[in-house]
Amino acid sequence: MNSSVKSVLETRTARFRASKLAARVVLAIASVAATVALANLSGARTVRAPSDRPTAPAQPNMAPATPAGDPPLPERLSETGLYVAGSTSEIAPDNLPYAPQYPLWSDGATKRRWVSLPQGKRIDASNPDEWQFPIGTRFWKEFSFGERTETRYLERVRDGSFRYATYVWDRARRDALLAPQAGVQATREIRPGVQHDVPSDGDCRACHEGRRSPVLGFGALQLSEERDPLAPHREPQPSGGLDLAELLKRDLLRGLPVSVLSRAPRINAPSAEARASAGYLFGNCAHCHNGSGPLASLGLNLDQSVVEVGDRGYQQMRANLVGRASRFRVPGQMRSLRIQRKNPVSSALWFRMQSRFAAAQMPPLGSKLVDTEAVRLIERWIESDGRPSASLHD
Amino acid sequence: MKRNLIATTALFSSALIGLAAWFSSRAATGAPPSANSAMPRATAPTGSAPAVPNSPSNAARRTREALVARGEHLVLTAGCHDCHTPLKMGKNGPEPDMTRMLSGHPDKLQLPPPPAAAMPWIASIAVTNTAWAGPWGVSFTANLTPDEETGLGAWTKDEFILAIKTGRHHGRGRPILPPMPIPAYRNFTEEELTAIFSYLGTIPAIKNQVPDPLPPPSAPKHG
Numbered sequence: 001m002n003s004s005v006k007s008v009l010e011t012r013t014a015r016f017r018a019s020k021l022a023a024r025v026v027l028a029i030a031s032v033a034a035t036v037a038l039a040n041l042s043g044a045r046t047v048r049a050p051s052d053r054p055t056a057p058a059q060p061n062m063a064p065a066t067p068a069g070d071p072p073l074p075e076r077l078s079e080t081g082l083y084v085a086g087s088t089s090e091i092a093p094d095n096l097p098y099a100p101q102y103p104l105w106s107d108g109a110t111k112r113r114w115v116s117l118p119q120g121k122r123i124d125a126s127n128p129d130e131w132q133f134p135i136g137t138r139f140w141k142e143f144s145f146g147e148r149t150e151t152r153y154l155e156r157v158r159d160g161s162f163r164y165a166t167y168v169w170d171r172a173r174r175d176a177l178l179a180p181q182a183g184v185q186a187t188r189e190i191r192p193g194v195q196h197d198v199p200s201d202g203d204c205r206a207c208h209e210g211r212r213s214p215v216l217g218f219g220a221l222q223l224s225e226e227r228d229p230l231a232p233h234r235e236p237q238p239s240g241g242l243d244l245a246e247l248l249k250r251d252l253l254r255g256l257p258v259s260v261l262s263r264a265p266r267i268n269a270p271s272a273e274a275r276a277s278a279g280y281l282f283g284n285c286a287h288c289h290n291g292s293g294p295l296a297s298l299g300l301n302l303d304q305s306v307v308e309v310g311d312r313g314y315q316q317m318r319a320n321l322v323g324r325a326s327r328f329r330v331p332g333q334m335r336s337l338r339i340q341r342k343n344p345v346s347s348a349l350w351f352r353m354q355s356r357f358a359a360a361q362m363p364p365l366g367s368k369l370v371d372t373e374a375v376r377l378i379e380r381w382i383e384s385d386g387r388p389s390a391s392l393h394d
Numbered sequence: 395m396k397r398n399l400i401a402t403t404a405l406f407s408s409a410l411i412g413l414a415a416w417f418s419s420r421a422a423t424g425a426p427p428s429a430n431s432a433m434p435r436a437t438a439p440t441g442s443a444p445a446v447p448n449s450p451s452n453a454a455r456r457t458r459e460a461l462v463a464r465g466e467h468l469v470l471t472a473g474c475h476d477c478h479t480p481l482k483m484g485k486n487g488p489e490p491d492m493t494r495m496l497s498g499h500p501d502k503l504q505l506p507p508p509p510a511a512a513m514p515w516i517a518s519i520a521v522t523n524t525a526w527a528g529p530w531g532v533s534f535t536a537n538l539t540p541d542e543e544t545g546l547g548a549w550t551k552d553e554f555i556l557a558i559k560t561g562r563h564h565g566r567g568r569p570i571l572p573p574m575p576i577p578a579y580r581n582f583t584e585e586e587l588t589a590i591f592s593y594l595g596t597i598p599a600i601k602n603q604v605p606d607p608l609p610p611p612s613a614p615k616h617g
Contacts, residue, residue, distance in 0.1 A: 202559075207566070288566055294550065294552060297549070297550070360607070364563075364566070
């Protein structure tokens, strides 16, 4: 330590020593901070959605912000263009259904999704891993826990940015109403004592703005015609749904490289579990843990590229995990690894997936229930270290 | 250790009374001199006159210095040291250990399980003021020094701003737990948070791997 810094530190230490009263003040401030924080922690869970209208839990009841040049979002889902006029069940013909092959775990919600492209516009797929969508593109995703609970909305607006909103279904399921920017706590009990929360605008951005394109689940790998038969929570293609071939057939894509056109994209891995595990991590984790977004400095890249040759994409993903030090320490360990080879229960990745302690769980938001099917898949994958098992064939 | 815990907890519980006493003494005697006013700055200008006073590079340097000075002022007045600089016991009682300035909970300090809370008491704190136990589990204050591996050295300014604004680690990860006063700090402007982050980048880097939070006994599932 150089002398000037040392001098500064010594002076500060002397000042801090000046009075026992100062120490009391320190603790007094800390106690006030704790009180405020505790109030926030407990208060955030107290608001319940009433029958007809979502309410803000802890922040002002602000509607999502309106970008300059765009009209404000409609108050009702039925006014967004998802349905034919006068209906909240019949989808307007311009809105095309799709289902990604590696769906995001959302506590067991059943989901339906639609996309609407502006008339005559195409998606720029020249970067096949980060499609660019024309201004005016809109997505809807409906979440049901037994019955429709919320429908999320994503739109690319005139200034090129995206806006996020969610509509909460009223108890009679007649229509869904625009949720406030702060989200809505406890809209529906999905397990005894476990409530589904509608995300805030900040929650939306936390996941969707972790990579170049905020559109998740709608890309070359997710829409490949060659779907992974072992993907957790795999869904059948919806009737008349879009996949990569259908997008090309309808001339809705431009610039897709020939290498991607020539063969349906897939993750090439040494075993079925390895392929499905890599796909699960891609679909559930890579929107934050990738090599280009704000968390790239963590050095944890679970992304998959459709232009990788052979199993290089899988091997790169595996090399990010197996034997690599984790900043998170599994309880009882002085030093943890993201994946300890052939030892799932000692691996930080497995531990965080099967935890729902808020400060340990992965994903850190958007889920209150462990994805047991995925945890079992990851266990098998780690135990086998990606080698083909006798019972499954790729 | 147990005695220290009890003593510190007692101090904590009487802290509000202490605050009231401090305010009354302040009213009687006048405000104490600002902690900031007489304190040399780690990054203050050295005093050597620039060769070209109005050159763009000097202007940029002065802007940078002003930003760092502003950040230091905010760190001092927002109470960051209170929890992120460990307390040690001195002859006058608990005092900040400035050899560990803003480095968070000391990784070598092994703590026993916290005492069980008995209502209406809901929280307890370790003698260092860097480990807090309450309904959220046990939280340990973070290393704010620019150490690449264990502090903020690998963080970007945007991550830092987003973390404070959202109350999430890195701005998109786990929740930042009490007693971090996110509801107050999220009212900092981006300029103020930029200044704080800039200042934190100038303090001595200290390698100190702060433990991860521990779950409360009632946590639904934790391995």
